[in-house]
Amino acid sequence: MSSPNSSAAESRTAILGRLRAAGESGPLPPLDTAVLERRQWPAVERATRLRKGMEAVHTEFLEATPADWPAVVRAFCEREGLRNLLYGPTSEAGAALAAAWAPGGPQLKPYDRPVEAFKQELFGDIDAGFTGTVGGVAETGGLLLLPGPAEPRLMSLVPPVHIALLRASTIQDSFWSAVKALGWGRALPPNALMISGPSKTADIEQTLAYGVHGPKRLIVVLVDDLK
Amino acid sequence: MHAEKEIHFRDAAAKALLDPQLRANFRRAMDGLITKRKAQFPDPRDLQDLRDLSTAIRSRSLLCLPELLEQLEASCTKNGIKVHWAETCEQANQLILGILQAKGAKTLVKGKSMVSEEMHLNAFLESKGIEALESDLGEYIIQLDGETPSHIIMPAIHKNKDQIARQFSQKIKDAKYTEDVDELTAMARKVLRQKFLDADAGLSGVNFAVAETGTLCLVENEGNGRMSTHVPPVHIAVMGLEKVVAQLEDVAPLYAILTRSATGQAVSTYFNLITGPRGAGEKDGPQEVHLVILDNGRSRIYADPQLRATLRCIRCGACMNHCPVYTRVGGHAYEAIYPGPIGKILTPQMEGVGVRHDLIHGSSLCGACGEVCPVEIPIPEILVRLRREATHDDMASTVAGKGTGRTATEDWAWRLWAGVTKRPALYRVATWFATRFGKALPASAPLIKNWTQSRTKPVPARRSLSERMRAEGASHE
Ligand code: SF4
Numbered sequence: 102m103s104s105p106n107s108s109a110a111e112s113r114t115a116i117l118g119r120l121r122a123a124g125e126s127g128p129l130p131p132l133d134t135a136v137l138e139r140r141q142w143p144a145v146e147r148a149t150r151l152r153k154g155m156e157a158v159h160t161e162f163l164e165a166t167p168a169d170w171p172a173v174v175r176a177f178c179e180r181e182g183l184r185n186l187l188y189g190p191t192s193e194a195g196a197a198l199a200a201a202w203a204p205g206g207p208q209l210k211p212y213d214r215p216v217e218a219f220k221q222e223l224f225g226d227i228d229a230g231f232t233g234t235v236g237g238v239a240e241t242g243g244l245l246l247l248p249g250p251a252e253p254r255l256m257s258l259v260p261p262v263h264i265a266l267l268r269a270s271t272i273q274d275s276f277w278s279a280v281k282a283l284g285w286g287r288a289l290p291p292n293a294l295m296i297s298g299p300s301k302t303a304d305i306e307q308t309l310a311y312g313v314h315g316p317k318r319l320i321v322v323l324v325d326d327l328k
Numbered sequence: 329m330h331a332e333k334e335i336h337f338r339d340a341a342a343k344a345l346l347d348p349q350l351r352a353n354f355r356r357a358m359d360g361l362i363t364k365r366k367a368q369f370p371d372p373r374d375l376q377d378l379r380d381l382s383t384a385i386r387s388r389s390l391l392c393l394p395e396l397l398e399q400l401e402a403s404c405t406k407n408g409i410k411v412h413w414a415e416t417c418e419q420a421n422q423l424i425l426g427i428l429q430a431k432g433a434k435t436l437v438k439g440k441s442m443v444s445e446e447m448h449l450n451a452f453l454e455s456k457g458i459e460a461l462e463s464d465l466g467e468y469i470i471q472l473d474g475e476t477p478s479h480i481i482m483p484a485i486h487k488n489k490d491q492i493a494r495q496f497s498q499k500i501k502d503a504k505y506t507e508d509v510d511e512l513t514a515m516a517r518k519v520l521r522q523k524f525l526d527a528d529a530g531l532s533g534v535n536f537a538v539a540e541t542g543t544l545c546l547v548e549n550e551g552n553g554r555m556s557t558h559v560p561p562v563h564i565a566v567m568g569l570e571k572v573v574a575q576l577e578d579v580a581p582l583y584a585i586l587t588r589s590a591t592g593q594a595v596s597t598y599f600n601l602i603t604g605p606r607g608a609g610e611k612d613g614p615q616e617v618h619l620v621i622l623d624n625g626r627s628r629i630y631a632d633p634q635l636r637a638t639l640r641c642i643r644c645g646a647c648m649n650h651c652p653v654y655t656r657v658g659g660h661a662y663e664a665i666y667p668g669p670i671g672k673i674l675t676p677q678m679e680g681v682g683v684r685h686d687l688i689h690g691s692s693l694c695g696a697c698g699e700v701c702p703v704e705i706p707i708p709e710i711l712v713r714l715r716r717e718a719t720h721d722d723m724a725s726t727v728a729g730k731g732t733g734r735t736a737t738e739d740w741a742w743r744l745w746a747g748v749t750k751r752p753a754l755y756r757v758a759t760w761f762a763t764r765f766g767k768a769l770p771a772s773a774p775l776i777k778n779w780t781q782s783r784t785k786p787v788p789a790r791r792s793l794s795e796r797m798r799a800e801g802a803s804h805e
Pocket residue numbers: 640641642643644645646647648669670697700701702703704705
């Protein structure tokens with residue numbers, strides 16, 4: 102056990118020694134971030150921009166209000182003939198969805214146990230996953246997610262359809278301003294994520310194909326809470 | 329060894345030029361990428377400002393590199409990520425083997441990582457009885473054929489649909505022949521999904537590592553990176569030591585310019601920030617995350633103030649897409665992990681300027697690479713510097729293999745030149761002969777051949793300038 106560890110420690114000393122020998126470093130020089138600060142839009146435009154950017158990469162949008170979004174999700178599942186929908190019972194969005202979910206029709210399935218006991222079902226039997234978001238990015242289009250205990254990481258990755266709830270008021274100007282607004286630059290949970298569309302590849306002759314590894318469809322339920 | 333390598337690129341390039349299919353595959357792909365990149369930068373001022381900022385961020389990260397690496401290590405450790413250091417690829421491979429063996433792992437599923445290519449990790453692990461499977465579609469395609477990537481972003485760009493269709497029907501169990509891209513993709517999805525489920529460990533590269541928060545940033549479109557890093561119980565990330573930046577705010581402009589420069593996308597499908605293993609209460613994610621920091625010659629490049637710029641690279645591939653040489657000969661002709669302009673400066677600095685002399689000279693110095701590079705790496709200037717380093721060891725530099733690229737012929741030619749120019753009488757005789765008979769000299773004559781094999785032979789004037797000066801006099805205006 103000691104030999105690879107001690108050689109890794111020696112490597113560390115040697116590498117840092119060589120880097121230090123290359124010269125003084127001093128404090129970090131300041132940056133001119135004017136080009137990032139220019140990227141700003143009023144709230145309504147932010148939602149339009151986000152939508153345009155994400156639709157360009159095949160994301161689908163459903164419009165909703167703060168009151169009717171659970172019904173919008175439900176109607177989508179029924180329309181698409183989804184058998185079930187994976188959700189996080191302890192997340193805010195997940196709990197609200199479950200509270201409004203009438204019995205019958207598509208089944209709500211909670212992601213409430215460790216993946217080790219759930220892998221086969223998750224990979225084989227789930228039609229769609231539902232998550233909340235912690236914001237969006239107007240400049241390029243994109244959803245910001247903080248997967249964690251309430252909404253496990255694989256919910257937005259493994260099922261063939263991902264439905265995400267986005268409140269228009271949480272859309273930031275750019276990824277840069279989002280990092281600042283959400284305080285991500287100071288501390289982050291084990292996983293954070295930006296998603297702009299369904300999984301895709303262009304590895305075969307530059308031809309776009311969707312759903313190569315992750316979801317084939319990304320549905321954003323855009324809640325208009327700006328009024 | 330060295331003479332053999334020296335002719336490699338020229339021969340491989342000549343061979344590639346004779347392959348119309350290969351040339352068509354590259355031409356189509358590169359034209360597409362150039363157009364898409366251009367559309368992402370409609371405002372030249374915005375582009376220049378973003379380049380300047382990105383360059384400043386990469387430069388200042390390098391300026392404080394040892395401190396930032398230590399900070400990264402401390403932050404990662406605090407987050408529960410185990411950090412390992414490797415001076416050589418061999419050490420890095422052993423480290424990874426050790427991690428896998430400690431877990432009894434037999435299968436490793438990989439997201440895209442150029443550093444793991446640099447390490448020849450797959451071959452190493454196979455030799456130890458561990459299966460290493462590429463899951464990026466392009467990497468998967470080339471692994472099926474035992475090939476290496478021909479582009480750092482699109483590894484299978486040299487193949488067309490028909491070639492892939494044939495390959496899949498032969499190599500994937502129960503696959504039928506189809507040229508439909510969606511069906512081909514679906515086949516790979518099916519095979520790889522099972523692999524993600526079964527893998528004992530996952531491996532990824534790192535696009536940016538954030539010192540302050542201890543975060544590993546991964547840029548991707550397919551989702552295989554997320555699968556490889558979130559599904560198996562162990563995640564191993566490998567990075568070159570130059571990948572660190574100070575803070576997450578620094579990543580935003582680098583990410584913006586990376587995706588735009590690489591594939592002409594304003595944003596990738598996924599931007600995955602990994603700051604630790606499965607946390608308290610989490611139901612998925614790996615139980616262990618390891619970060620392997622690799623040197624492999626980088627600290628030597630770092631020591632040189634001019635060559636250090638090489639380490640600013642964010643591996644966008646734009647320099648290849650715009651290179652008139654790369655777009656014609658493709659990536660394999662370089663016989664290097666990193667092809668194209670960045671490869672021409674990086675590979676010789678890693679492997680030695682003498683042995684990879686061929687790469688340093690395989691450029692017309694047109695400057696296209698330096699012009700598109702999002703972090704303004706002066707690739708042509710570095711090439712010129714390395715050309716000198718290859719044939720001289722009189723500079724106080726740390727360049728690998730400096731002076732070893734000089735050949736006996738070259739040495740002899742320069743000595744002859746010096747001898748003649750130092751003796752006016754001899755010089756006059758030599759120029760008299762050159763002007764009268766130079767035209768008749770065949771292009772294939774020794775010495776001249778070295779120049780003329782890729783250029784037309786210069787025709788000397790009928791009389792030398794000094795002869796004309798003597799005969800006609802000089803007129804001063
Ligand atoms: S050298 Fe510049 S253009 Fe080439 S891959 Fe690196 S960052 Fe991109």
